[in-house]
Amino acid sequence: MNIFVTGLGCISPLGFNLKENLAQLRAEQDGLVRSEYLESRYKSEKFYGEVKMDTSSLLDRINVSCKKGLTRTDALAFVAFDEAINHAGLTKTEVESHDTAFISASTVGGMCLTDELYRDANLNTETSEYSGSYNCAAHTLRITKEYKIKGITNTINTACSSSANAIMLGLKLIRSGRVKRAIVGGADSLAKYTVNGFNALQILSDKKCTPFDSERDGLNLGEGAAYIVLEAEEACLSKEKYARLLGAGNTNDAFHTSSMSDTADGVTACIRQALQDGGMAENDIDYINAHGTGTQNNDQVELTGFSNVFKSIPPFSSTKSYTGHTLGAAGSLEAIYSILSIKHNEIYPSLRVSNAIAGFDVSPVAGYTNDITINTVLSNSYGFGGNCTSLLFGKV
Template sequence: MDRIVVTGMGVISAIGLSVAENHAALVTGKTGIIKGGGNFPSRYAGLLPFGEVLIGTEELKTRLGVTESGITRTTLLALHAFKEAIGDAQLTDEQLTAGDTALIGATTVGGMCLTDELYANTHGDTENIEYVKSFDYASVNLYLQKRYHITGVVNTMNTACSSSANAIMYGCRLIKNGLANRVIVGGADSLAKFTVNGFNALRILSDEACAPFDQNRKGLNLGEGAAFLVLEKEADVKGKKMYACLSGYGNANDAYHPSSLSPEGDGPYLAMKNALSNAKLNPADIDFINAHGTGTENNDEVESRAMLSLFGTLPNFASTKGFTGHTLGAASAIEAVYSILNIDKQELYPNLNFGQPIADTGLEPVITYKASAIKHVMSNSFGFGGNCTSLIFSKA
């Protein structure tokens, strides 16, 4: 079976509107987490830090040429990253509309960023009825499907924070099973009152910039963004740049708690172990781990224990959520781009805001930018409900 390679990438996040802008911020250690909230109405705007994309919704519509009514910010972020990815991969109109091109996207917010508009619709506001149609998760991919006349397999993943990792895994499996020759995979989420209020109710939002793997971490910062990758068979991409290959993946669920991982880290351990087995690699082969690293009490300690159980002596690792915040359904795809940049650029990006190791584990992430020889990167994404996925990208 041919290797599955990445031929295109697109990303928009709090640290940049393109892959190049995101890379520049990663290299310089420039965070995108600020006390903002200007692009979504919330009582916490200006009070809590967020990883907000600093471009307004109306400006996004203008830039992207979107004139239809009822298009959500989530969809606009997805469209922005999608366009960069397919352009980078040099996909033609004929390829996009061919039956062997699939689109697998992910989101947790979807159209729920316009909950107030939906509420008005259900109470007799017939002038804005379009928001009923845009409210569900599938509306993001349905818009991309319609705009680009995609006729192949189209699907939407929602497994909380592992959503776009599962979209990437599923897209790879479509190619391996002969159901597609190329797949556009990724995810998008926008900041919204629905998620901000929900996470605040769980008491896991930090009033400071998040500090993954730090002993004094206080919680996570929510962010927004989108990222897409183009996956193709190596035999089909002669003359194209191959950023990396997707060499392995694993999914597991510890089914411990609706919003917490098991103290022993069963789900994360099995996801990482399964990914190594799928890639036919040993723990010692991994040069870097892009950790899930949310900055919450439960996640960071549990992930640390799982990594120690599997690896013993850990390779370099870090979380990039100190740059972007936790972008939920988009997080895995954005961090997949960053993992591929680790390989393509042969460099490591810092775990921001780290000061003191967690007492029970003693692990210290990478805290400064540095060049490093990298062949294999593991990217972890562990979601609510215990849905855990690990991806492995390798040098092409």
């Protein structure tokens, strides 16, 4: 069965829509800054992939019936969702149809309101307008209600592979005949909660991150939202199609709560699953959009996984060097960047890479490349607990 990508929508540190994101990727301009809007003691000490607008202004950008209780995560999700369905030309009837699924993802959810959550949970104040907004599914419920979605809905939280798994579930729902189309992706905003957590793990860099560089010293946290419209072939015969979703793989190495096994068991297995699911051989992959966080463990393990699967490792890069790690939005945002690579036959590089990691005779693509044909892209997302997901996209 052919499953096509017919719509894309995103908001990220690179811009407020798909067009702005593409322009920044091509210009090799990252969106990493000292935070302006985050309420944290570390806002001026670290670099963040921050969407360049305060929450109130973000809420002003969305047209919804009720904005009471909406969080920054909600606002980001609404912006990207609306662009995706409009980009796909979905009608109101199609969005509301039982044949349309909506699968979203988040890790932070309403916990971006860390202080409000603390006060509400400890009964320090009257119940606030956000009391129903703290869980990771809040944005999904808000969008479902606003757009009167009647089909299958779900919210996935598998840490940093969350929205990649939302895309995989959409693939499975269409293949099984349960729906004709699926709107899939995720959203996460910066939060004191996650900044403190990642800082406690000592994996936040004080500099702009350098994935796959020998001197890498950690990640930059980011925020954003991204959604993809997937449609079965019979549901989109006359539509413009941007790519095919060929296959997906998911494994869990269960090695450690916050790192992956040195032998890359999960990484290796999920890539092989995706290739098998998509009917592709290892030499069919033209480019890999790597998970590439910039931490010591992640990049070393991911390269080990590549070496286990590929006799000759394809060109690869990490677009987290542009956006930072957007957590629950990372899988879908990077899937969109992978689709743009296929659509335009170009690779967006890993920024700021100076020296290859010792022990591997490969380096990521270090400059914008548009003299290459991209037919197939592997997009990788790995989460805490070793939840590893690979998505395989192909040219139409």
